[in-house]
Amino acid sequence: MTAGHGIFxxxxxxxxxxxxxxxxxxxxxxxxxxxxxxxxxxxxEIEEVAAPDGVLRLARRNSGLLARLExxxxxxxxxxxxxxxxVDRSGSIHRRQRASVIAWSxxxxxxxxxxxxxxxxxxxxxxxxLVPPEVERRLGAAVDMQVRGxxxxxxxxxxxxxxxxxxEPPGKAAxxxxxxxxxxxxxxxxxxxxSVIRREEANAIALPGGRIxxxxxxxxxxxxxxxxxxxxxxELGHVANRDNTTTLLQGAGLSLLFGMVLGDFVGGGAVVxxxxxxxxxxxxxxxELGADRYAARLMDKxxxxxRALGTMLERIGGATEPGAKILLDHPExxxxxxxxxxxxxxxxxxxxxxxxEWAAMRRICGGR
Amino acid sequence: xxxxxxxxxxxxxxFLGSRRAYWRLQLRGAFLLLVTLxxxxxxxxxxxxxxxxxxxxxxxxxxxxxxxxxxxxxxxLFAIAILIPIYSLFFLAALDLGxxxxxxxxxxxxxxxxxxxxxxxxxxxxRLTRTIYRGIRFHxxxxxxxxxxxxxxxWGLTFLTLGLAYPFQIASLERYKLRNTxxxxxxxxFEGTGWRLFLRGLPLWLAVIIPIGLALxxxxxxxxxxxxxxxLAENADDILSRLAPASPGLAIAVVFALAMVLVxxxxxxxxxxxFQALLVRWWSSGLRFGALAVVSRLRTGQVYGAYxxxxxxxxxxxxxxxxLIAPTMFxxxxxxTRIGASPVMRELLGTAALLGGYVFAALGFSTIYRxxxxxxxxxxxxxxxxxxxxxxLETVKAAGTPSSAIGEGLADAxxxxxx
Numbered sequence: 001m002t003a004g005h006g007i008f009x010x011x012x013x014x015x016x017x018x019x020x021x022x023x024x025x026x027x028x029x030x031x032x033x034x035x036x037x038x039x040x041x042x043x044x045e046i047e048e049v050a051a052p053d054g055v056l057r058l059a060r061r062n063s064g065l066l067a068r069l070e071x072x073x074x075x076x077x078x079x080x081x082x083x084x085x086x087v088d089r090s091g092s093i094h095r096r097q098r099a100s101v102i103a104w105s106x107x108x109x110x111x112x113x114x115x116x117x118x119x120x121x122x123x124x125x126x127x128x129x130l131v132p133p134e135v136e137r138r139l140g141a142a143v144d145m146q147v148r149g150x151x152x153x154x155x156x157x158x159x160x161x162x163x164x165x166x167x168e169p170p171g172k173a174a175x176x177x178x179x180x181x182x183x184x185x186x187x188x189x190x191x192x193x194x195s196v197i198r199r200e201e202a203n204a205i206a207l208p209g210g211r212i213x214x215x216x217x218x219x220x221x222x223x224x225x226x227x228x229x230x231x232x233x234x235e236l237g238h239v240a241n242r243d244n245t246t247t248l249l250q251g252a253g254l255s256l257l258f259g260m261v262l263g264d265f266v267g268g269g270a271v272v273x274x275x276x277x278x279x280x281x282x283x284x285x286x287x288e289l290g291a292d293r294y295a296a297r298l299m300d301k302x303x304x305x306x307r308a309l310g311t312m313l314e315r316i317g318g319a320t321e322p323g324a325k326i327l328l329d330h331p332e333x334x335x336x337x338x339x340x341x342x343x344x345x346x347x348x349x350x351x352x353x354x355x356x357e358w359a360a361m362r363r364i365c366g367g368r
Numbered sequence: 369x370x371x372x373x374x375x376x377x378x379x380x381x382x383f384l385g386s387r388r389a390y391w392r393l394q395l396r397g398a399f400l401l402l403v404t405l406x407x408x409x410x411x412x413x414x415x416x417x418x419x420x421x422x423x424x425x426x427x428x429x430x431x432x433x434x435x436x437x438x439x440x441x442x443x444x445l446f447a448i449a450i451l452i453p454i455y456s457l458f459f460l461a462a463l464d465l466g467x468x469x470x471x472x473x474x475x476x477x478x479x480x481x482x483x484x485x486x487x488x489x490x491x492x493x494x495r496l497t498r499t500i501y502r503g504i505r506f507h508x509x510x511x512x513x514x515x516x517x518x519x520x521x522x523w524g525l526t527f528l529t530l531g532l533a534y535p536f537q538i539a540s541l542e543r544y545k546l547r548n549t550x551x552x553x554x555x556x557x558f559e560g561t562g563w564r565l566f567l568r569g570l571p572l573w574l575a576v577i578i579p580i581g582l583a584l585x586x587x588x589x590x591x592x593x594x595x596x597x598x599x600l601a602e603n604a605d606d607i608l609s610r611l612a613p614a615s616p617g618l619a620i621a622v623v624f625a626l627a628m629v630l631v632x633x634x635x636x637x638x639x640x641x642x643f644q645a646l647l648v649r650w651w652s653s654g655l656r657f658g659a660l661a662v663v664s665r666l667r668t669g670q671v672y673g674a675y676x677x678x679x680x681x682x683x684x685x686x687x688x689x690x691x692l693i694a695p696t697m698f699x700x701x702x703x704x705t706r707i708g709a710s711p712v713m714r715e716l717l718g719t720a721a722l723l724g725g726y727v728f729a730a731l732g733f734s735t736i737y738r739x740x741x742x743x744x745x746x747x748x749x750x751x752x753x754x755x756x757x758x759x760x761l762e763t764v765k766a767a768g769t770p771s772s773a774i775g776e777g778l779a780d781a782x783x784x785x786x787x
Contacts, residue, residue: 007429009503014552014764016429016502050418052384052430066766068432068503101411101437105404112405135460252459260448260781265406267730270723
């Protein structure tokens with residue numbers, strides 16, 4: 001069968017034209033019932049476009065016009081299918097294309113997930129030093145307001161920071177002595193604003209822009225001044241590594257990857273949340289380990305007891321269950337202590353405070 | 369049979385697609401969305417449009433969707449490149465604790481809403497220029513930014529009037545859209561009026577608003593505002609225990625208010641298909657292309673049927689999920705015991721199973737919704753159309769050029785996309 005009938009639209013006017021179709025050696029000829037040539041399409045340039053079942057709709061590739069030829073005759077359609085390479089009645093080209101699309105999509109998904117795991121933290125680390133200090137300072141001010149709002153439950157205001165009330169200034173002096181020694185050794189390019197705050201948890205935090213809060217509970221749990229100094233050194237590590245900015249950039253990168261590019265389907269929100277949480281926890285563990293390493297070296301440089309941070313962590317960290325590693329935002333205490341102890345001290349440590357100063361510092365928050 | 373098609377110029381619209389084929393498309397799409405974490409959506413959207421367009425027959429000839437998934441993907445990538453600086457700017461503005469910083473949330477919301485409307489109009493342009501009928505493409509004129517201002521202002525008004533302005537909003541926006549819609553050299557227009565929709569929709573609006581008004585009224589009448597004001601001023605923790613003795617009948621008023629809110633919610637749910645039916649009828653009947661007028665004979669009962677179908681399938685799916693949960697939990701439990709997992713590991717696996725189940729259920733309901741309600745509304749809406757004077761459709765001359773898919777990409781990234 002090399003001839004038949006169809007409907008032709010010439011792409012210039014919307015009129016439907018009854019057409020006779022003849023299949024030549026290299027091209028398809030379309031004529032109107034009077035025999036006038038309407039179109040001559042080389043088989044190599046014919047493409048199949050979307051049509052309902054039972055209709056073969058053809059177009060000419062790269063013609064600039066949207067001329068269409070519709071064929072309902074199955075035998076004629078098969079004959080054209082055999083001649084024109086891009087026409088694909090059986091759907092095998094389509095299926096192959098779909099399979100390759102699926103394969104590429106899956107590959108892209110895997111690659112993007114890997115990018116989230118390796119690329120985003122690496123990129124954030126490189127980009128963080130480029131963020132101007134002024135932006136970091138403003139960010140710090142905003143974060144500080146929020147943090148104070150959360151931590152300062154009793155609305156103590158200025159009194160939230162220890163050291164100004166009667167009996168507290170000697171403790172403050174001791175704290176400043178300790179901090180000054182660390183700060184000189186660290187020689188960071190940013191101004192630091194340390195203070196001890198009235199909170200019972202054994203913790204310390206570093207905010208963007210150089211603010212460092214040491215919780216009263218940490219000093220209470222410490223058995224010697226170097227343990228407090230070790231934790232402060234860890235926080236200085238966060239400042240030195242610009243971890244706040246890095247974490248922020250990581251978060252932004254992850255939002256872009258998981259949320260905009262990936263996971264945009266019904267129910268995808270949960271997958272995105274889970275993936276983001278796991279990745280962020282993994283970043284956070286790396287960041288903590290980096291700060292620990294920095295702290296050990298800084299303690300050594302400042303002439304303190306390198307292992308003090310490790311003993312402190314063991315006291316406050318407690319034991320973690322095995323197997324839950326990927327759900328922690330800090331590495332396991334054992335791994336942290338091992339990393340700290342891997343730094344070999346150079347000299348004999350000199351305690352940060354003498355006994356009297358240490359006793360004063362323990363009363364920095366009124367000796368509660 | 370000579371191979372020619374049936375006689376043309378039948379003055380109606382028919383939808384030829386089979387529901388089974390659409391189900392197949394959606395089910396495969398849902399699976400691939402899951403596997404590719406959503407990247408497949410560009411291909412799925414194109415497949416769906418090809419199916420719906422190809423199977424919609426207007427006066428004897430079917431439409432054709434000529435867009436490709438790659439265009440959508442590229443448009444999306446462009447959109448991301450446009451949005452990243454904008455998002456960064458908002459972030460930096462939020463850090464600025466000055467006057468701008470205080471309002472940065474509101475400013476961000478309004479400008480992103482504006483951008484969303486801009487994207488809606490541009491996405492519509494993309495879809496129209498990829499729609500071909502009888503060898504001639506549709507296209508769209510008009511400025512997206514102008515539409516976006518119009519739409520943003522109207523939505524604000526609709527929000528402030530609790531939805532009363534909605535009929536006038538949609539009439540105004542549809543007038544703008546259709547005035548700028550062209551099939552070749554034949555221009556469209558919209559003749560539906562806001563008042564007509566307003567009068568038809570008013571009873572529905574009242575059915576939802578009156579119970580809410582009663583709920584608010586009963587609370588306002590019983591609450592002792594002096595006591596409430598004092599308690600709020602003191603930032604007290606025991607507002608309720610102070611308020612109750614000072615406001616007699618408060619308990620009854622609260623119960624009444626809750627019941628009324630429930631009534632409003634139920635009315636909204638029951639009346640929604642009715643609203644949808646009258647909206648589709650009103651909109652379709654307002655369409656004009658030159659001398660060609662459209663009338664919709666869509667019956668409300670048919671729309672309720674579409675929702676009934678959804679509910680039936682959703683219930684079946686619920687039962688299937690219920691039957692699956694127990695064996696899955698058992699299997700997870702068995703496997704974790706077998707490999708001797710620690711309690712934490714078990715919890716982790718349990719959470720993973722729960723996550724998988726959630727995604728499965730969410731995708732399942734969405735697939736059912738698309739294959740029942742969305743499919744039926746398209747099918748019924750199209751089959752209900754009657755056209756007057758289709759002779760003009762024979763002599764339309766080609767005009768317009770294809771547009772890029774950046775609008776689609778923006779709409780996708782901002783989650784304001786349509787089909």
